[in-house]
Amino acid sequence: MTKNISVIATKDFLKKNLVLCGILILAIVTAAVEPKFLGAANMNNVLKQLGALPFAALGMTFVIIAGFIDLSIVGMISLVGVVTISLIDPLGQWGALIAGVLLGALLGYITGAILTACGAMTQAEVLFITYGMSSVWLAIGLIFTQGVTIKISKCQSPYGVFTALGSKNIGILPAALIVFLIFLVFMNFFHKKTIWGRSISLLGGNKDAAYLVGFNVKRVMRMVYAIEGAMAGLAAIMLMSRVTSANATMGTGYETNAILCVVVGGTTLKGGKGSVIRTMLGVFLITVLGNCMNMLDLSTYMQTVMRGAVLVVAIWLDNRNQQ
Numbered sequence: 001m002t003k004n005i006s007v008i009a010t011k012d013f014l015k016k017n018l019v020l021c022g023i024l025i026l027a028i029v030t031a032a033v034e035p036k037f038l039g040a041a042n043m044n045n046v047l048k049q050l051g052a053l054p055f056a057a058l059g060m061t062f063v064i065i066a067g068f069i070d071l072s073i074v075g076m077i078s079l080v081g082v083v084t085i086s087l088i089d090p091l092g093q094w095g096a097l098i099a100g101v102l103l104g105a106l107l108g109y110i111t112g113a114i115l116t117a118c119g120a121m122t123q124a125e126v127l128f129i130t131y132g133m134s135s136v137w138l139a140i141g142l143i144f145t146q147g148v149t150i151k152i153s154k155c156q157s158p159y160g161v162f163t164a165l166g167s168k169n170i171g172i173l174p175a176a177l178i179v180f181l182i183f184l185v186f187m188n189f190f191h192k193k194t195i196w197g198r199s200i201s202l203l204g205g206n207k208d209a210a211y212l213v214g215f216n217v218k219r220v221m222r223m224v225y226a227i228e229g230a231m232a233g234l235a236a237i238m239l240m241s242r243v244t245s246a247n248a249t250m251g252t253g254y255e256t257n258a259i260l261c262v263v264v265g266g267t268t269l270k271g272g273k274g275s276v277i278r279t280m281l282g283v284f285l286i287t288v289l290g291n292c293m294n295m296l297d298l299s300t301y302m303q304t305v306m307r308g309a310v311l312v313v314a315i316w317l318d319n320r321n322q323q
Contacts, residue, residue: 022310022313023285023288023289023292023310026289026292027288027292029292030292030295030296033295033296034295034296036295037291037292037295042291042295044169044172044174045291046287046288046291047173047174047177048167048174048176048177048242049287049290049291050174050176050177050180050283050284050287051166051176051238051239051242052077052234052235052236052238052239052242052254053235053254053257053258053261053283053286053287054177054180054184054280054283055180055183055231055232055234055235055238056073056077056231056232056235056254056257056258057257057258057261057262057265057279057282057283058180058183058184058187058231058276058279059073059108059227059228059229059230059231059232059235059258060073060228060231060255060258060259060261060262061262061265061267061274061275061276061279062187062191062200062224062227062228062276063224063225063228064204064259064262064263064267064268064269064271064274065191065200065201065204065267065271065272065273065274066200066203066204066220066221066224066271067123067203067204067205067207067270067271067272068115068123068126068204068221068224068271069123069126069127069130069259069269070111070126070130070225070228070255071127071130071131071134071255072107072108072111072130072131072133072134072137073134073228073232073235073251073254073255073258074134074137074138074251074252074253074254074255075107075133075134075135075136075137075138075140075141075251076104076107076108076111076134076137076229076232076233076236076251077232077235077236077239077250077251077254078137078138078141078236078246078247078248078249078250078251078252079103079107079137079138079140079141079144079248080100080103080104080107080232080233080236080237081100081141081236081237081239081240081246081247081250081251082141082144082145082150082246082247082248082250083099083100083103083144084096084097084099084100084103084233084236084237084240084246085150085151085152085240085245085246086144086150087099087100088152088162093161093162094161097161097162097237100233100234100236100237101230101233101234101237102230102233103233104229104230104231104232104233104234104236105226105227105229105230105233106226106229107137107229107232108225108226108227108228108229108230108232109222109225109226109229110133111129111130111133111225111229112221112222112223112224112225112226113222114129114133115129115130115221115225116218116221116222121207121217123269134255138248138249141248141249142248144248145247145248147248148247149245149246149247150245150246150247151244151245152240152244152245161241162237162240162241162244163241163244164241165179165237165238165241165242166238166240166241166242166243166244167241167242176238176241176242179234179238183231183234184276184277184280187276188275188276188277191276196220196223199215199220200220200224201272201273201274202215202272203215203217203220203221203271204270204271204272204273204274205271205272205273206272232251235251235254236250236251239251256307256308256311257286257307259311260282260286260307260310260311260314261279261282261283261285261286262274262279262282263282263311263314263315263318264281264282264285264286264310264314265278265279265280265281265282265283266278266281266282267279268318269315269318269319270318286307286310289306289307289310290303290307293306
């Protein structure tokens with residue numbers, strides 16, 4: 001009897017965590033082929049590679065829990081990046097950083113406001129509108145930069161806040177990771193312990209019921225996209241600080257990777273259920289996956305295929321587990 005229960009529990013775990021098991025197997029194979037994979041230098045490199053993705057995934061988590069999706073994060077990261085780096089000289093580094101986060105929140109709020117004005121409540125409607133908004137933000141970024149990459153001015157201190165976020169450690173951990181962990185704790189408290197945070201799960205769980213009980217769905221929707229916009233702003237700042245430059249397409253690919261991290265972390269695409277803590281696990285797993293593929297010297301095209309396959313499998317498992 002006990003043996004049967006153990007077998008059932010094991011099968012259930014494997015069914016729900018197939019992607020996790022696959023990535024762990026890949027990590028084991030990589031460690032066997034390339035011993036440096038488990039070295040301290042590579043582990044530190046993995047932590048530094050986390051950079052912008054955790055913030056993008058954190059914002060996407062709230063959108064997906066609310067039962068929506070967002071492709072405009074590509075344009076938001078790109079536009080915030082080029083505007084923020086242009087503000088370093090006139091506003092100073094801290095002023096530019098704050099302005100970047102506020103700009104991201106504003107862009108997200110505008111996206112949410114347009115969605116509510118259009119009455120978009122299904123994922124298909126939201127998908128197309130946010131894709132359109134991403135194109136708008138990207139176009140504005142291209143007009144702003146004239147297609148030129150903007151670098152942090154040479155007059156800026158190499159030990160300024162931006163370069164420190166991208167390259168410095170606090171103790172044994174990268175500065176960017178510590179900043180993210182602070183936001184992770186705060187956003188987890190917001191989601192689990194506040195009325196506003198719990199309302200996001202309620203909206204994603206049953207939109208019709210939320211309407212019937214007098215729930216202000218449009219206000220929550222605008223709030224969710226504003227949160228994601230702020231996180232996209234932070235993602236842009238982390239990315240910019242690492243490469244010390246920005247361009248109008250720097251956010252390309254972050255929408256797919258963010259969704260991938262959220263789904264691998266266990267948040268259902270149907271909305272209503274999810275955890276920002278598990279999203280962090282998803283971010284780490286996807287970052288390790290990328291590091292493994294680099295260590296195995298896989299081509300960029302093959303890495304794209306692998307990430308796409310992981311996303312398809314993760315969505316398939318999500319749908320299967322919801323049945």
